[in-house]
Amino acid sequence: MSDLAPVLTQLDNSLDQSLERLFDLLRIRSISTDPAFSDECRKAAEWLVEDLKSIGFDASVRDTTGHPMVVAHHEGEGPHVLFYGHYDVQPVDPLNLWNDDPFDPKVKEIEPGRKVITGRGSADDKGQLMTFVEACRAYKAVHGKLPCRVSILFEGEEESGSPSLKPFLEANAGELKADFALVCDTGMWDRDTPAVCVGLRGLVGEEIVVKAADRDLHSGEFGGAAANPITILARVLGDLHDETGRVTVPGFYEGVDETPKSVLESWASLGETAETFLGPIGLSKPFGEKDRSVLELVWARPTAEVNGIIGGYTGKGFKTVIPAEASAKVSFRLVHNQDPVKIRAAFRAFVEERIPSDCSVEFYPHGGSPAFQLDYDMPLVVKAQAALTEEWPKPAIAVAMGGSIPIVGDFRRMLGMESLLVGFGLSDDRIHSPNEKYEMSSFHHGQRSWARILDMLGK
Amino acid sequence: MSDLAPVLTQLDNSLDQSLERLFDLLRIRSISTDPAFSDECRKAAEWLVEDLKSIGFDASVRDTTGHPMVVAHHEGEGPHVLFYGHYDVQPVDPLNLWNDDPFDPKVKEIEPGRKVITGRGSADDKGQLMTFVEACRAYKAVHGKLPCRVSILFEGEEESGSPSLKPFLEANAGELKADFALVCDTGMWDRDTPAVCVGLRGLVGEEIVVKAADRDLHSGEFGGAAANPITILARVLGDLHDETGRVTVPGFYEGVDETPKSVLESWASLGETAETFLGPIGLSKPFGEKDRSVLELVWARPTAEVNGIIGGYTGKGFKTVIPAEASAKVSFRLVHNQDPVKIRAAFRAFVEERIPSDCSVEFYPHGGSPAFQLDYDMPLVVKAQAALTEEWPKPAIAVAMGGSIPIVGDFRRMLGMESLLVGFGLSDDRIHSPNEKYEMSSFHHGQRSWARILDMLGK
Known part of the structure; x- marks a missing residue:
């Protein structure tokens, strides 16, 4: 842990500066679906390139027929990872439902001891992607290098159907292929419980x-x-x-496959029941296969x-x-x-x-x-879970998601690599809606989590 | 048969005049659903009243909140029957699909020996109702009386939902109640085979x-x-x-109830099969209850x-x-x-x-x-079948219909009388469509059929 401790300290000490950087990015109105904001999308890409260059990445804006990609590389020992995120955001209307200007981010204390970052893109996905960038910055600042070889791909069309993504992956497969991808566009189970998503239907x-x-x-x-x-x-x-x-x-x-008993037990420990899962939508009885928990039904059936x-x-x-x-x-x-x-x-x-x-x-x-499914005992998953468990109040769990994230299939099919899905969003972040927010603890401990994961992957 | 023979001869001899009268009625544009033709509807009612008066009926136009009713009475021995028909017609658009002016009726020979009367209302229902009127006229001309007591109700809103009918029946129940109703708004099985409709679903x-x-x-x-x-x-x-x-x-x-074997046999004799019934609509296999003929399925199940x-x-x-x-x-x-x-x-x-x-x-x-169903061996039905069988090339059959005719239920419920449904329409009469026609043989033998039925009822 000797390499890691000073990095975590550096992250704690630079939280205010990291917040300023995130605010700079959040102020850019990079709404990808509206052509009126094309210049703002390019501005966000350029801002990211400059920021990554300041850390020592070989970073560039790469034109597509739509909004540009950001690609960056940093040498390092150990495995080669490709980090994926997106800098574009959803439109903000209806504007009158926002309590604050969606492009003038703020920190607000919404209950004693609980601060959130407000603004469009705070959770989806600018806040999330910056947790990784800040982890790299701190590691580099402390050690002058990164613990593994890191490439980065930031997309600017995720919220508008990613029309340029597949052609770009195909044209740049050699450059982008890594040992595996890190994707930060998912969430935690709850504020105390981090999660690695190992399955998508x-x-x-x-x-x-x-x-x-x-x-x-x-x-x-x-x-x-x-x-x-x-x-x-x-x-x-x-x-x-x-x-x-x-x-x-x-x-x-x-x-x-039948889900391993140990996994079912870890899901059972989360305390989700038919009542807690279905109650909020006005239902109470699981409708699908009998004698299976609601989490198994939506995650693994x-x-x-x-x-x-x-x-x-x-x-x-x-x-x-x-x-x-x-x-x-x-x-x-x-x-x-x-x-x-x-x-x-x-x-x-x-x-x-x-x-x-x-x-x-x-x-x-x-x-x-097809579905995406990592083995629950795959080393990558086990390592990431261990790293997350070190950082957060409760142990990390391996979860699945009922829906799909297309990029994961594209990475597997086009670049032959699996994806590790780790993110720090919460279900009440109101992504795509007015008053989007990102927990300050997600931003802070998200940075520390990536430092831990990178460190563990490098070992 | 001594009373009847001269009546039939009279009908044969006056066919041209009866055709002229029908043409007069067909020329009246009594489209009930379009307020622009309200005057024409009244004109049709008045024309009928005058015509019935000329026969000796006590006839009058009776106002409603919509188009007027025609009510007429003629004394007579024997049972009291109420004949029902309607003088209103469907709209004629699209006009360009008509081969002739819909309100300028003509007689056309469509194949050697087969003449038809063209025009809106020729089959539905002016031509049909006039078969009954002409039968009464001829009987009266020959014998100076009718073979039974006859009342008549002609409605002017049948094609537009009959909004005034129930209130009128209710208000005039005492006057309109007869031993049974005669309704002439149905069809023959084919050009040679007359039919009495004894069931409506x-x-x-x-x-x-x-x-x-x-x-x-x-x-x-x-x-x-x-x-x-x-x-x-x-x-x-x-x-x-x-x-x-x-x-x-x-x-x-x-x-x-299970349909009597003799009735099923008479239906079987008609030669309708799954292929002939379903073929024209692009199907071939009966879809409902197994091991029943298509006619039983739509008429009695x-x-x-x-x-x-x-x-x-x-x-x-x-x-x-x-x-x-x-x-x-x-x-x-x-x-x-x-x-x-x-x-x-x-x-x-x-x-x-x-x-x-x-x-x-x-x-x-x-x-x-509820459904309407007469006993297949009810005297009224048996008599009407016998009378029709005398007139037409093939024996009359007792049929049913898959749909409903609301007036029949109203007569039963409000006036406590059953209805005998006899008509001379054919399935290719194109009622409600351009180029509506009525067979000359339906008009001629329809008149003779009613003369026979009235005569038989009076005995």
Whole structure:
């Protein structure tokens, strides 16, 4: 710990200056989705390049057909890591719901001993990415070097669909490929409990259109004899789960692993229950597979969900029509090693089997991506958890997320590297909403956490 | 047959004059739904009153808050019948699709030996109602009296929802109540085969709204743990039928009679098959209860149909939402003695049983009416069938209709009388569409048919 202690002290002593730097960055209105703010996006990229150069990075603004990337490299011993973050932010409207100017950041004490940094981008993602930059700065200041070889990629289009990202990764794969990526765009479990995210669910989206008669029919004239596509569709969707909540599509659970008992126990220790998880949205009973905790259901189990359905007359009043067609949008959340291609094919076969021979069904694919899952006992994960546990009041846990972070799939597929997802956001940070904030403790202990992780990775 | 023969001869001899009278009526633009034609509606009512007076009816135009009614009475021995028809017609747009002016009726020979009367209202319902009037005129001309006591009610709002009908029936119940009603607004089976309609299906309409979470959810964050109202709704609707196509709502078949074997045989003799019935709409397989003919399915069996469904994201593309609610419009066609009140209640219980305890469902009723069903061997029916069989190339059959004719229920409920539904329309008469026509044979033999029926009823 001899290398680390003075770095942590340096971070503690330079917190005010690090805050000033973050404020400089937060004042730049780098809203990527609005062309009116293009210059501000470039300004944020240039500001980051200058700041990284001041630490000793070989940093540059790299043009794309959209907003520029920031790429920086610093030599070092040990593993090569690529740190990813994004400098662009969400729009700020409705402006009247903000208590303060979103681009005039402030520190506010919202309860005794609890300070937050306010402003657009404070949590998503400027505050988060600067925790890493500050860790590098302090380490360099104390030791004149970094504990491992560090590359950095800051994107300026994350909030507007990342149109330039894949082409850029492809064109610069050799330069950007590292041993693994560090991504700081996730959160903690709660204010005391840090988290490493080791799983993200994948997704298969499919639209199905069931067609019956060649026109809308009067249900008096034809009802009881002519096929009703809504009924056919309802039977298909009603059949998607068995009475235990398992998805019935044949082969669906191929590639799904049981979550290790130790992991389930660590999740159980978090105290999340059906009541605490579902209560805030007005529900109380888990709806999916029986006899599994809500956290397991959303973090480590696959799903089949109907996201939309329409058919027949849906206006006011009533119309006794048997429509010619009915359609639904269905998505599957995938975990572990489920194969999106196989699952799409199996679902289509499942549907086709349930379509009467004189009716038809059309399929329209909407995206397909596998899950991301690191082994819970992977050295990278174990080391990061240990480092985080040193820093925070409670032990770090390995969590998963129900949704997806596309960059993680891109890094794996295009650069052949896994990602370690560590972040210090909280669920009440109001990212994308008025009054976004970032906890001062996230900013401060986030810096210290990255110093610890870098130090541990270098060993 | 001594009373009848000269009447039939009189009808044959006066066909040209009867055609002129019909043309006079068809030239009146009595479009009830468009206020611009209010005067024309009154003109049609007045024309009918004058014509009925010329036969010897005590006839009058009776004002309502909408278009007027025509009421006429003629004394006679034997049973008292109330003949019902309507003098109003549907709008004619799109006018450019008509081959001739819709209000300048013509006789056209569309194939050798087959003449039709063209024009709006020729089949629906002016041509039909005049078949009855002409039968009365000829009978009166020959015998100086009618074979039974005849009242007539002509409505002017049938094509615009009949808003004045119930109040008028209520206010004039004593005057209008007869032994039974004769309604001429239905059709023949085909050009050679007359029909008596003895059954009309009833209807229960119900809208159900399934509610789960108190807001739309992200399916990544909550999918697998939170209830999906579309899935719940799909399960309910998918459960509505068993594998034999029977409706599974408990008690649903209470009051449903098996159709007599002799009736099923007469329907079978018509040669309608799944292919002939469903082929024209692009289908081939009966969808409802197994092992029943398509005619039995639509004429004598009850149904459960989903007429509309909506929930979640239904726009272009994809949105991984778990919606807060989903809704469907469901209707039941009823036959025989099924009770709409009981069926609505049973359906609601059926749905509620399938709603998870932390979700809810709301019900919105949309109409409920029992079926209309005469006994196939009721004397009125048997007599009318015998009379029709005398007139046409093929024997008359007792048919049913899948839809409903509200007046029949109103007569039963408000005036306590059953209706005999006899008409001479054909399925290709294009009622409500451009180029409406009425077969000359329907007009001519329709007159003769009513003469035969009146004569037989008077005996």
